[in-house]
Amino acid sequence: MSFPTHRPRRLRTSAPVRRLMRETHLVPSQLVLPAFVREGIDAPQPISSMPGQQQHTLDSLRRAAAEAAEAGVGGIMLFGVPSVRDAIGSGADDPTGILNVATSAVIEEVGDAIVVQTDLCLDEFTDHGHCGVLTAGGAVDNDATLDRYAAMAIAQAEAGSHLLGLSGMMDGQTAVVRQALDGAGFSDTIILAYSAKYAGAFYGPFREAVDSQLTGDRRTYQMDAANAREGVREALLDVEEGADIVMVKPGLPYLDVLADVRAAVDVPVWAYQVSGEYSMIEAAAEKGWIDRRATMTDSLLAFRRAGADAILTYAATEAAGWLREDI
Numbered sequence: 001m002s003f004p005t006h007r008p009r010r011l012r013t014s015a016p017v018r019r020l021m022r023e024t025h026l027v028p029s030q031l032v033l034p035a036f037v038r039e040g041i042d043a044p045q046p047i048s049s050m051p052g053q054q055q056h057t058l059d060s061l062r063r064a065a066a067e068a069a070e071a072g073v074g075g076i077m078l079f080g081v082p083s084v085r086d087a088i089g090s091g092a093d094d095p096t097g098i099l100n101v102a103t104s105a106v107i108e109e110v111g112d113a114i115v116v117q118t119d120l121c122l123d124e125f126t127d128h129g130h131c132g133v134l135t136a137g138g139a140v141d142n143d144a145t146l147d148r149y150a151a152m153a154i155a156q157a158e159a160g161s162h163l164l165g166l167s168g169m170m171d172g173q174t175a176v177v178r179q180a181l182d183g184a185g186f187s188d189t190i191i192l193a194y195s196a197k198y199a200g201a202f203y204g205p206f207r208e209a210v211d212s213q214l215t216g217d218r219r220t221y222q223m224d225a226a227n228a229r230e231g232v233r234e235a236l237l238d239v240e241e242g243a244d245i246v247m248v249k250p251g252l253p254y255l256d257v258l259a260d261v262r263a264a265v266d267v268p269v270w271a272y273q274v275s276g277e278y279s280m281i282e283a284a285a286e287k288g289w290i291d292r293r294a295t296m297t298d299s300l301l302a303f304r305r306a307g308a309d310a311i312l313t314y315a316a317t318e319a320a321g322w323l324r325e326d327i
Contacts, residue, residue, distance in 0.1 A: 024305045026297075028072035028320035032117065032270075032312045036209050037061045038081040039098035049205035050275055051282040053314050055081055061102055062109040064317070065116075071320035075115035077165055077312060078102055080124055081210050088133050088148060089125030093155040097125075100159040107160035117163040117192070118156045120177070122148060129213035131168040131221065140221055145170050150180035157186040165247075167194040169221045174241035192270065193238035195246040196231030196257050198223045202250045202276030209275065231257040232264045239265050248308075250274040252299060255306040262307025271308040273299060278314045293322060 011021045038045065038055035045055040056064060065076050080099025082091040091097035099118060106116050122145065123131045132145030149168065156164055164181075166173050174193045181189050199222035206212075223230060231254070235246045246265060248258040249272040262269045281299065285292030296315050303311045313319065 024301060026301055026304050026323060028323050029074040030304070030308075030310045031073050031300075031316040031320055032075040032077055032115075032310055033064070033068045033073055033316035034077045034079065034272075034312050034314060035061060035064055036079045036081055037098060037102040038083075038211075040083040047205065047209045049208050050279050050314065051286065053209065055209065058102060058105050062105055065106045065110050065114065068317045068320075069110045069114040071317045072324065073114060073316045073320050074310060075117050075163070076106065077117040077119060078106065078161075079119045079210055082125055085125055085127040085213060087127060089122035092122055092125040092148070093151040095155060095158070097155075099124075100155050103156060103159035103161050112162075115162050116160065117165055118159075118161040120149060120152050120156060120164045120166050121168040122152075123168075123212065124210045127213055129215070131218065132170060140170075142170050142172070142221075146172060146176045149173055150176050153177045153180050153189075154184045154186070157181055157184065157189045161189065163190040163192055163245075165192045165194065166243075167197060167247075167249075169194065169197050169218075169223070172241070174238045174243045178242035190244045191242065192245040192247060193235075193241075193243035194249055194272075195235040195238045195243070196223060196248045196254065196261060198225050198231075198250060198254060200225050200250070200253075202253065202274050205275035205279045225253070228257050228260060232260050235261045235265050235269075239267055243267065245270055245309075247272060250277060251303055251308075251311070252277055255302060258303065258306040258308060268309040269307055270310045270312065271303045271306075273303070273311060273313040273315075275314070297322065 036055045041057055044060045047053045068076050082098050103118055121131050123129055130140055132140040135141045199219045238246050245268045247270045248254055251271040251273045258271055281295050284290045
């Protein structure tokens with residue numbers, strides 16, 4: 001009996017061999033930890049739909065940032081949860097607002113040991129929960145919203161943010177924010193454009209985490225889940241407007257878009273394992289249906305395999321520990 005001379009199984013015979021032959025690598029510095037900080041609480045508040053996650057106080061946020069830095073995580077993305085909201089999200093660019101105060105606190109705690117990042121969007125700060133200013137008829141006013149984003153960008157940069165995550169999906173937001181930053185002397189502040197951000201059902205737990213006031217949906221400005229080519233067009237537009245990094249969000253349901261964007265642009269491409277993706281893994285693991293660590297690792301590797309240079313994941317600090325154990 002004859003056998004093939006090439007036997008791929010030879011390259012899988014032991015853990016050391018598999019590590020040596022591995023095509024895709026995941027390291028702690030490629031992970032970014034999203035974190036929520038809530039105004040007016042004196043102890044961290046668990047998020048029921050996101051097991052293991054919490055709304056932080058300033059003190060617990062400092063600790064979480066320090067732990068992430070110690071674990072080798074590449075960045076921390078901050079989301080603010082204010083105690084008071086209004087129609088234009090005034091707290092977003094208030095120097096004493098929770099997100100800007102938290103940014104300064106984290107910078108004071110960790111300095112340059114980790115890339116401190118801030119979410120630049122109005123949805124957490126508005127009493128209607130939309131990502132922008134509304135017209136009298138209730139539609140999102142794109143251009144009025146851009147004025148608010150410019151003010152937010154300067155406030156966040158003044159608070160010390162290294163990187164601004166533009167997640168609002170307004171047309172022209174990258175160009176407006178870049179111009180505002182440069183004009184205010186913050187030309188070194190990095191812009192991450194959420195270029196291909198899709199509307200859909202994967203954000204439910206996040207809305208609990210930020211105490212969202214939204215009724216209805218964001219389908220008039222976030223992308224339609226059926227459209228892949230549009231995601232590439234959006235990324236190319238953001239690069240043209242000055243984005244340093246582009247984002248595909250959510251992650252696993254849009255790996256095809258992630259791969260297409262990676263092939264189309266020459267800037268770093270990031271992906272976001274959003275709250276619904278994270279919570280599905282947690283819920284199934286809690287039931288004993290899947291192995292939590294293995295499934296989480298598989299999902300993160302999928303992002304890297306599709307072309308993500310970095311991944312936002314709520315499991316970042318813990319996963320960094322796993323990766324260091326596996327070295």
